Amino acid sequence: MVDTISDPSDDALLDVEGLRKYFPIHAGLSRRVVANVRAVEDVSFAIPRGKTLSLVGESGCGKSTTSRAVMRALDVTGGSIRFRRQSGEVVDIAGLSRAQMKPLRSEIQMVFQDPFSSLNPRMTVADIIGEPLLVNGIDKRQDRVDRVAELMRRVGLPAQFMQRFPHAFSGGQRQRIGIARALALNPSLMVLDEPVSALDVSVQAQVLNLLLDLQDELALTYLFVAHDLSVVKHISDQVAVMYLGSIVELADTCALFDRPLHPYTEALLSAVPIPNPRKRSARVLLRGEVGSPIKPPPGCPFHPRCAYAQDRCRTEVPRLERTAEGRQVRCHRAHELDLSGVGSMERPV
Template structure:
């Protein structure tokens, strides 16, 4: 049996909509609408979806940075046992929060520009009274070294560093209290591609070194495929599929997941198939459709989809999907590199030249004029 660290049961976070002179509540934005998941110790559990699907709000609500509307969040601490985060009072939260940390998306706005790097990293240790004096300075130097920076950087301010370095500072701050769980809220989305790879490799190295557990929130499936052990897909506040990375990428059971995977870059340069085009727009979480939230855009939708919401059920081997027809649909996953036919360099080059020529001819000017 897997050693579960975090359990989330039917978690909801609804934000009230106020209108009129008296600011009466006229509705709710259902940012998180019944999310259930579990994360095992030592794994990287990714949560993916389009912008606005509620994945970041889910992470913040788990940490009680947002107060949950309903549901349970159970953290299995080695010394305190099972702790219900949503019911914990201030005293309990102070005990458990050192074990649950977060790395924010924006490495600049998440760091106080008026504080030195040393003070930023020291702050959680000072608040929790874990280090002081010389021990505190030594711990700051150790953390900076661990994330690939120099101890003398502690005296500088955030504006003196690049985006990748600022994110390393944020990671050092998250590590300060030796947490078990770190929620990574799109930690590389604001970084250049080359820097993304460096930060992802750093996160993997730190996970192995300190036995960390990650909840990795991202909209980039390429990043998720590289780092995640299991993946949950969210759509309009709900989890619609959960599976191992291998299962989800190459054998999806939910049509929305198929559409997301079709947008991944193809390993074969000659494969120019376009991503699956979804009709309509993402529904508003303030006024979601009846039945399956995805049915207005789903190419496989039938009558039952409009009236009955499908449960998130196990389709086998721990692969969960919220689709009435997950057992009968044959959906297309990502392309495996080993499935790509081997082409000679001359063939690949010829294809690229032909594509460039056809694009140039169809444009308003020739390639020579453009140059």
């Protein structure tokens, strides 16, 4: 069953529908498949060109697996990933082979979480940023050097540092190198997996600002994966909340933060520490732990932890429903619950 999400006619750059990714568990001598880890179960979303959609959720919710499937760093179990190429052609990359995928790689690029392990310590910055150019046929050294210098300036790094090695740079500067490398081939879609969570607070703000500026200047489309809801609020046009492999709610950023429709979203928002000591509020504390993706709870996967669960939630899997405002929610009681969001508040300083 695929819940329909977006009209095929709209101008989405990326349109994911019914995405599934199972990891088989083998056992015994025959390496028989005894079970599947359902890392991603029926995930659908679309990102318009130039916009940012964030996937949020706790560890193990499938947000990173989803982003890796979109990159085709993983083979998918089911569903479609329609990507609009720069030529205007729309391709379903879920079914492409490695060779067929290759020409698309330059249009979808990734920035990783840890700038300390994602850069080769034995390569100079010029080589790191220039490697995608070399691979894609820019053979003349001077052309590459010029382009690297331009990219470095674009991400706010002094171009004269291009012959240095990554260890000479701070965490924030390394993340800028990673961003410059991703930009080298003029991608239209950037997959950003926790790009600021390893950075210091003051540097985190700089990198977020850089990402916002680059999006403005280059009309980039971001698929942003993060666990920090404050960061997500800042960068996103739309937010999809995931729980145990499924999207439980998807909405415009402000709508989701102000008026969540799913109890899990409410709990997630209420757990965020607010940087205001006069605002130590009562929380919706979640009981227990995330269920197992191998044997998810029957009915709604969130029901064992949900404060609003009823009998129906324990047996019947809720469908993804679309509301009039174009929001999506997967909860039996979404229309009757009145959940609280983060509210409004003035910043203390």
